[in-house]
Amino acid sequence: MVIVVGTGAGGGILAYELTKNNIPVIIIEKGPYIDSKDAFNYYDKYSDDVDLLTTTCIGGASIVAMGNMVRALDEELHEFGIDLSDAYEYVEKLVGVHQLDDSHIGKGTQAFLDAGNELGLQTLKMPKAIREEDCIQCGKCAFGCPVNAKWSGKDFVDAAVENGATLICDAEVVEVISEGGNAHGVVYMKDNKVESIYSNTVVLSAGAIGTTLILRNSGIDGVGEEIFFDPFVSVGGCLKDINFNTEVQMAGLVIGKNFVLSPHFSSFIRANISGGDVTDKDILSIMVKTSDECRGYVDENGDVVKINTINDIRYLAEGVATAGFILEKAGVDPSTIGSTVYRGAHPGGTAPIGKIVDSNQETEIKGLFVSDASVLPISPGKPPILTILALSKRLADYLIENK
Incomplete structure (x- = not known):
């Protein structure tokens, strides 16, 4: 039996792949089981100093992600003897990664793509895992898809349960039981009671912060001493009646040397742009996202210090300037352009490969593995979900082969 802790991108596909191969699995999720349309109620709060976007519920952060699927860190992972080529191809087919049909590219996204091309930038449609036949183009991707048209880790968890997995929600794993350097199970809290489940194989996929705290409580040193997340802002301005706020979000991509740009509507942006008669339907905006240098840490309370x-x-300033050029070229009134506050997404790097886990994602405790953004050795500067899925597929194959 394998215990999988967490139901995001990493934990979901692990549970699915293992149960598909007749390996018993118990899945433990800290948050509740919810409908995806309600996911916006489960964003986490860290501290007043760091605005970091993560969620605690079934599906983890994948349930409020945009369905963006890009390969990242290919060459960097080769340095650790990890080749994800086959895993990428498998996962991309499994979740249906593709560029959206023209029917789901709205006026705002097309204006972004056209402007990027006119400026000579590296511009393309964003690869996504969204089913157009179900998508109603409501613009609410980051709130949890109201019609389940977007892939999330919840899809794999549901499939794993159909295959026989046991799912325990509203249960917080606090430590891994080990003896003689071997994993023997986990201790968790549910309904204010301490419970234990025993197994010689445990996979932590609780996210960069959650996994960090569990590993620390389990006696592993050096975890959470560094952390990265993708810093981002959304920059936008007035383009009358563009109706971008109701489009599929982040359906386009500009790749710069030190940043990526994607059309993205933020509910916070209207208060930060000039023009008293501007409404949400009049805003075209762009997310500016960069990689960072992994400076910061997770403190003893689980708060992030960045x-x-x-x-x-x-790098962020370079991206903001380029976004401004694109907006103006797309027809936005430059006198109205404003920005949201600095925020962060996709935390990772707290238990990196080569330091806390080996190339098979196993810790110094035999039988204890990690498979989430914690293990990424550097910030990808791109959406990491596809890379996490590929790493977890690779780990699932390893566990199946060694059972």
Whole structure:
């Protein structure tokens, strides 16, 4: 039997692949089982100093992600003897990664793509895992899809349960039971009671912060001493009646040397742009996202302390300037352009490959594995979900072969 802790991108596909191969699985999720349309109610709060977007519920952060699926860190992972080529191809087919049909590319996204091309930028449609036949183009991707048209880890968890997995929700794993350097199970809290489940194989997929705290409580040193997340802002302005706020979000992509840009509507942006008669339907906006230099840490309470380097700020500024050029070229009134506050997404790097886990994602405790963004050795500067899925598929194959 395998215990899988967490139901996001990493935990969901692990549970699915293992149960598909007749391996008994118990899945433990800290948050509740919910409908995807209600996911916006389960965003986490860390501290007043860091605005970091994560959720605690079935599906983890994948349930409020945009369905973006891009390969990342291919060459960097080769340094650790990890080749994800086959895993990428498998996962892309499994979740249906593709560029959206033209029917689901709205006026705002097309204006972004056209402007990027006119400026000579590396511009393309974003690869996504969204089913057009179900998508109603409501613009609510980041709130949890109201019609389940977007892939999330919840899809794999539901399939794993159909295959025989046991799912325990509203249960917080606090530590891994080990003896003699071997894993023997987990201790968790549910309904204010301490419970234990025993197994010689445990996979932590509780996210960069959750996994960090479990590993620390389990006696593993050096975890959470560094953390990365993708710093981002949304920059936008007035383009009358563009109706971008109701489009599929982040359906386009511009790849810069030090940043990526994608059309993205933020509910916070209207308060930060000029023009008293501007409404949400009049805003075209772009998310500016960069990689960072992994400066910061997770403290003993699970709060994130983030340090921004000169390069972090420089790369973000380069992206913001380029976004401004695209917006103006797309027809936005430059006098109205404003920005949201600095935020963060996709935390990771707290239990990196080569330091806390080996190339098979196993810790110093035999039988204890990690498979989420924690293990990424550096910030990808791109959506990491596809990479996490591929790593988890690779780990599932390893566990199946060694059972």
